[in-house]
Amino acid sequence: MNISRRDFLRFCTASSAALALSPLDIFRLEQALANPSGPAVLWLQGAACTGCSVSLMNRIAPTAPTTAADLLVNTIDLVYHPNLMSAAGDTAVAAARQIYNEGGYVLAVEGGIPTAYGGNTCWAWRENGRDVTFAEAAGSLASRAAAVLSVGTCASWGGIAAAPPNPTGVKGVAAALGKPTVNIAGCPPHPDWVVGTIAKLLTGTLGTLDSYGRPTAYFRSSVHDRCPRRDRGEAETYGVDGQCLKELGCRGPETRADCPTLRWNNGANWCVDANTVCIGCTNPTFGVSRLRKEEGD
Amino acid sequence: MPTVISIDPVTRLEGHLKIEVTVDHVQGRQTVVDAHATGTLFRGLETILVNRTPLDAPDITQRICGVCPVSHGMASVQTLDNAAKRTVTDNARILRNLVLGANFVQSHILHFYHLALMDFVEGPGMAPWQPSWNVDKRLSAAATQTLVNHYVAALEMRRKAHEMGAVFGGRLPHPPAFVPGGFTTTPRPDRIATFQEYVADLIPFIQGTYLPDVEAVGRHYTDYYTIGRGRGHLLAYGVFDLNATGTSKLLQRGRVVNASTTVQSVDFNAITEQVTHSWYAQSTDNLKPSVGSTVPQYPKNGAYSWLKAPRYSGGAYEVGPLARMWVNGDYRRGVSTMDRHLARAHETLKVAYALQQWVDQIDPAGEVHQRYAIPSSASAFGATEAPRGALAHWVRIVSKKIANYQVVTPTCWNASPRDKTGARGPIEEALIGTPVLDITQPIEVLRVIHSFDPCLSCAVHVMRPAEGAKIFHLGHYSGEAAFRTTAA
Numbered sequence: 001m002n003i004s005r006r007d008f009l010r011f012c013t014a015s016s017a018a019l020a021l022s023p024l025d026i027f028r029l030e031q032a033l034a035n036p037s038g039p040a041v042l043w044l045q046g047a048a049c050t051g052c053s054v055s056l057m058n059r060i061a062p063t064a065p066t067t068a069a070d071l072l073v074n075t076i077d078l079v080y081h082p083n084l085m086s087a088a089g090d091t092a093v094a095a096a097r098q099i100y101n102e103g104g105y106v107l108a109v110e111g112g113i114p115t116a117y118g119g120n121t122c123w124a125w126r127e128n129g130r131d132v133t134f135a136e137a138a139g140s141l142a143s144r145a146a147a148v149l150s151v152g153t154c155a156s157w158g159g160i161a162a163a164p165p166n167p168t169g170v171k172g173v174a175a176a177l178g179k180p181t182v183n184i185a186g187c188p189p190h191p192d193w194v195v196g197t198i199a200k201l202l203t204g205t206l207g208t209l210d211s212y213g214r215p216t217a218y219f220r221s222s223v224h225d226r227c228p229r230r231d232r233g234e235a236e237t238y239g240v241d242g243q244c245l246k247e248l249g250c251r252g253p254e255t256r257a258d259c260p261t262l263r264w265n266n267g268a269n270w271c272v273d274a275n276t277v278c279i280g281c282t283n284p285t286f287g288v289s290r291l292r293k294e295e296g297d
Numbered sequence: 298m299p300t301v302i303s304i305d306p307v308t309r310l311e312g313h314l315k316i317e318v319t320v321d322h323v324q325g326r327q328t329v330v331d332a333h334a335t336g337t338l339f340r341g342l343e344t345i346l347v348n349r350t351p352l353d354a355p356d357i358t359q360r361i362c363g364v365c366p367v368s369h370g371m372a373s374v375q376t377l378d379n380a381a382k383r384t385v386t387d388n389a390r391i392l393r394n395l396v397l398g399a400n401f402v403q404s405h406i407l408h409f410y411h412l413a414l415m416d417f418v419e420g421p422g423m424a425p426w427q428p429s430w431n432v433d434k435r436l437s438a439a440a441t442q443t444l445v446n447h448y449v450a451a452l453e454m455r456r457k458a459h460e461m462g463a464v465f466g467g468r469l470p471h472p473p474a475f476v477p478g479g480f481t482t483t484p485r486p487d488r489i490a491t492f493q494e495y496v497a498d499l500i501p502f503i504q505g506t507y508l509p510d511v512e513a514v515g516r517h518y519t520d521y522y523t524i525g526r527g528r529g530h531l532l533a534y535g536v537f538d539l540n541a542t543g544t545s546k547l548l549q550r551g552r553v554v555n556a557s558t559t560v561q562s563v564d565f566n567a568i569t570e571q572v573t574h575s576w577y578a579q580s581t582d583n584l585k586p587s588v589g590s591t592v593p594q595y596p597k598n599g600a601y602s603w604l605k606a607p608r609y610s611g612g613a614y615e616v617g618p619l620a621r622m623w624v625n626g627d628y629r630r631g632v633s634t635m636d637r638h639l640a641r642a643h644e645t646l647k648v649a650y651a652l653q654q655w656v657d658q659i660d661p662a663g664e665v666h667q668r669y670a671i672p673s674s675a676s677a678f679g680a681t682e683a684p685r686g687a688l689a690h691w692v693r694i695v696s697k698k699i700a701n702y703q704v705v706t707p708t709c710w711n712a713s714p715r716d717k718t719g720a721r722g723p724i725e726e727a728l729i730g731t732p733v734l735d736i737t738q739p740i741e742v743l744r745v746i747h748s749f750d751p752c753l754s755c756a757v758h759v760m761r762p763a764e765g766a767k768i769f770h771l772g773h774y775s776g777e778a779a780f781r782t783t784a785a
Contacts, residue, residue: 050311051363051470078425086415086429089304126305160360167341238481239666265463274467276481292352
């Protein structure tokens with residue numbers, strides 16, 4: 001690992017100008033060499049859409065890990081991730097199993113766990129000549145994990161796939177496996193919520209969780225409480241700047257998340273600033289009832 | 298002696314895919330002689346839409362896919378606009394195009410660098426790039442180093458493309474600004490300026506780095522301009538409306554047979570879904586999506602997939618950037634693994650340039666939205682393109698609720714199983730003839746599959762029970778109430 005990381009540093013240093021890497025970035029890479037072996041992370045995807053992983057790749061922050069590259073290279077040892085890993089098939093499964101045998105890794109799960117039809121609506125992989133359901137793979141890997149992160153609302157409580165009539169019997173990871181998880185809610189979760197939780201986990205101070213297992217650092221107050229449009233005139237249609245969206249069915253009052261102050265995509269925007277309603281994507285009941293309301297209804 | 302190789306999971310794509318190929322000696326060379334593609338995730342989002350307000354469809358269908366949610370948002374709002382027989386303002390049309398185009402750019406950059414590149418170069422000596430199948434990697438150490446550096450740079454560029462889309466989309470993935478009747482975000486001058494800054498940042502990367510990198514890989518893998526061809530039947534619904542009725546598009550609608558230069562029209566009534574090799578009752582064979590019906594039947598002789606087989610006048614068609622660029626007359630070098638990558642890169646540049654023009658066409662004082670009333674009853678469809686190919690939604694509204702919602706996704710076309718004539722789906726067909734040096738590390742198979750940029754999470758209706766599993770019944774979703782095969 002040490003030598004490999006040094007190779008990567010060499011790649012980056014050699015063309016720091018082309019990569020727009022600052023001396024500070026190079027310094028950080030060097031620091032990573034001093035402490036080379038990040039903890040192993042196994043990232044599994046179940047009944048998911050990959051949106052959580054795509055959101056994670058949008059990480060940009062002044063504090064380490066500053067970007068997705070920083071996260072991948074310097075912070076964690078991402079042994080298994082279906083979208084990013086080079087290996088496929090048996091080689092990929094063997095990589096996960098090797099870490100499983102060592103134990104003590106972080107298991108991050110994206111997507112819920114289908115339980116109907118014997119779990120066969122989602123397979124994780126083929127192992128020893130057998131198609132292994134996601135429920136079985138997640139259960140096995142959770143058994144030797146130091147911590148299990150439910151990344152996103154689907155992994156936390158089932159999410160959209162579990163909305164009525166929940167055709168595949170999707171459950172959140174904790175409910176399906178009977179094991180507590182840290183629930184990083186959101187459809188998708190903000191990259192800072194995911195990276196922040198992992199970073200905190202690495203320092204050994206997870207912080208407090210609310211009664212739904214969400215880190216209170218991000219999910220303490222309601223969207224409405226901190227909304228800059230609180231107590232403004234109420235919009236009756238979309239496309240109007242500056243007005244409260246309560247009449248259009250905004251779920252800000254019942255939804256806990258720091259979106260109004262954090263904003264999304266490097267501060268580019270967020271739902272309410274785009275003149276549209278909060279659809280409550282960090283709620284355990286997200287998707288159960290209507291997301292939108294007819295204008296003027 | 299033929300050998301069957303099973304690859305599960307096929308990584309570096311979106312969703313769950315298993316591929317089985319049969320390899321045999323053909324003229325002294327180990328070569329793929331048969332292939333079966335099986336999606337391994339089913340979530341049933343179409344079923345979840347039934348009985349909901351149509352206004353929920355854009356948000357819910359976006360959750361089909363976190364890589365191409367904007368395309369589902371676009372298809373869904375166009376379907377609902379069509380259901381109400383209305384068009385949207387020019388501002389709304391342009392803003393929708395800007396967010397969709399931004400996501401094309403991020404998806405294409407992500408695809409080449411982060412999903413496909415490691416099939417051709419050896420990544421850094423650490424996870425997640427190791428372990429790897431270090432076979433037939435032909436680039437020099439220096440060229441590899443350059444590409445790995447660009448992999449890192451591309452992480453930042455695709456992030457910026459997402460930020461560009463979020464300026465108007467609200468956030469990405471899953472932008473909330475797509476609503477029937479128009480769009481929600483206003484085109485304030487500061488937002489227009491920010492968008493322009495992003496696109497000005499992205500174009501030099503696409504032109505000076507992405508496109509040359511694809512060409513460079515192609516120079517070392519010239520055989521991949523013939524490997525992975527398939528039949529050369531190409532289908533594009535077209536995308537990026539340039540007028541209110543969509544009769545003019547940046548990338549036109551059309552259809553091509555056997556890679557000819559003759560572009561034929563697309564008749565949506567010619568699209569059916571076949572089930573001879575899918576686990577559905579044969580009585581539902583060959584139905585149009587608008588009246589689709591799905592009656593699961595397992596086991597079933599000859600079936601091996603829960604994907605149905607979409608066909609156009611009975612024929613299997615490849616969809617994606619190559620199909621679009623070919624139909625549009627922008628790229629006609631050939632149909633192959635490398636041509637798919639190259640057409641995708643050229644399309645990225647074409648879309649980025651268009652974004653630069655469109656953002657200047659916005660009227661900052663003009664309306665973005667007009668109140669949308671749900672029709673009490675209607676049937677409609679909307680057809681657009683996802684980064685990975687043709688996408689259409691169909692809806693039937695009864696008493697202002699969704700009675701039926703159908704999605705036929707690009708990967709449904711590309712990863713489809715055989716049809717009633719025994720003809721393979723496009724990915725299966727493209728794999729035939731692929732050489733395999735080492736059957737324990739069949740990287741050549743990955744190269745062909747990845748060139749299609751498959752997106753299996755969109756596989757709305759993909760499932761295969763374990764061997765010997767009981768027959769399952771989905772009785773409470775009977776008739777046309779939305780249980781259909783679709784993949785993505």
